[in-house]
Amino acid sequence: MLQKISDEILVDLESERRVLSGMLNSEEARIEAYDALKEEDFYYPLHRLVFSLICQLYKRDVKPTFAELLKEAQTLNLFRQQQEISELAYIAEHFIEGENISYWLARVKDRSRLRKFESLLRRYHQMIRENQHSVEEMLMGAEEELTNLTALENDNQVDSPVQLAHLGYQEVERRYLRFKEIKEVNKGIVPLDGLPTGFESLNNVTLGYKPGDLIILGAQTGHGKTAFALHTAKAVTIEHKANMLYLNTEMSRVQIALRWGSILSQVEHEKIRSGDLTTREFSEVLQAYSRLSNSGFYSYPCPNLTPEKIVSIARKFKAQHDIKMLILDYVGRMDKMTPNYAEWQVLEQIVKTQKMLAQNLNLAVMCLVQLNEDGTLQGARRMKNECDLMLKLIPVSREELEEKEQLRKFKDVNYRLVVDKNRDGRSGIDIMIHFDKTRQVMRDAVLASL
């Protein structure tokens, strides 16, 4: 008979309390714990309940103070015993500022895995005693369960040949049906796989920005990085009605708000900035803001942004607003995590973090980077390796317009969007764009023959 293992080894109530008190008192802790733990990782039923309540409040963007927790419990008719309320108070008041939440999280997680392991051993011990299963069957079963226990949360998806074949079949079937739909229903217009890009020609090339994609957009200073970002935001949050988080390291809240006024109303940005508007223009700008207020655009201007901060904020907005895309405007202005790193090392580090973020949170992440004067990008090769789509926004000079026949096919082209890398489709192509700087709006260039 297996002896009972001491609870001290399998259970760590102190760490559970630490995590919960951390969640009540610190947003950082909430973000970490919400992402890393599940209800069943807590041993004590009351702790499970508290964790679940804090997560519910957090998802609704309610700060889970002790008072809010009690109110939530009251609404759900929970914690009806004085003893339970006192235990809650005990958790709430034992938070120590500055404690390393990751340490306590790891302890809770480890004990949870240990309990699962112990339960697995007990089950197989029982099976051996019953003597009704073949050795092969038991060993194979135990091996599979043990593999699941040891695998890390995010990397535990190992596809068997059957699963992979099934996935492939489903994907091809979906694409086959979509192609038929393009021909029959949509009359040639390609339905997107991801979020709209804001340019029809780029939609055709990429099929949209897909969850897990890292998109890098490079442009020189003053050549439309933010305009491109907000153009994308318009397509995603206003026209497509999806939620997005926009992180800006350079501009103030007021500057971003004024840009939107111009983009959505088509009134010149300079007129909006100076206030020199006709009554009609003023009314158009006001209407534009009502569109913005009904959109899914969440803006976070933050001059001292670090990669860790981006991860925290992105997790928070994913949980609370189910964002589908994140735009980082722009990478060059972010604080260095390691001050003695060279510029290219910092960029590489940031881009790698963003790619992981895109995959882990299943959202499209767009990073804006600055191009050198000659149109090259520092650390370009490394960035290119990490990203799924690399775009460069390059102005078209008058000489180029006169020289290149391809450009003369368009009426009003003044910028080229170079698709430098496209993991899911054609690359090395140029998309012709018209960028109206006075109104901060972009669109596909119009063909001269139309």
Add this chain to the structure above:
Amino acid sequence: MIINLKNQSDKYYTELARAIGVLECKGQLTPGEASCLLDVLDLVAVQRDYEFHRVLDGFLKADYGPEMHEIDEIVKATLTGVTLKSAEERNQVMAVIEDLTREKNRIGKQMQGGKDEYLAGRESHPGIPGSLEDQ
């Protein structure tokens, strides 16, 4: 063992919230009253809404005994009947409480004035039973 290093104000906050929760469990507070008190506690202790605190403090200081029971009940109904989380509703509530505090002070002063007049009357009207001259 967890070492408690929290400061005093945080302890008061937790203890007050606990007390409200326990009183609600015991049925000595209704769910509405408990919820309102917890909201007030968060507003004052966590969000540090000093204006709200000032208005409530002013009302509590205007204590003229059980004669003002009706006004106290109006304030209670006002507080429990709104969502204190909404800044707009909170501002409206504060305006109502300030009006009622003024009213309470006015009536209270009249009552005090009445008592003084009464006492003064007894002093100046010898013959009235219990007047100072009789003693």
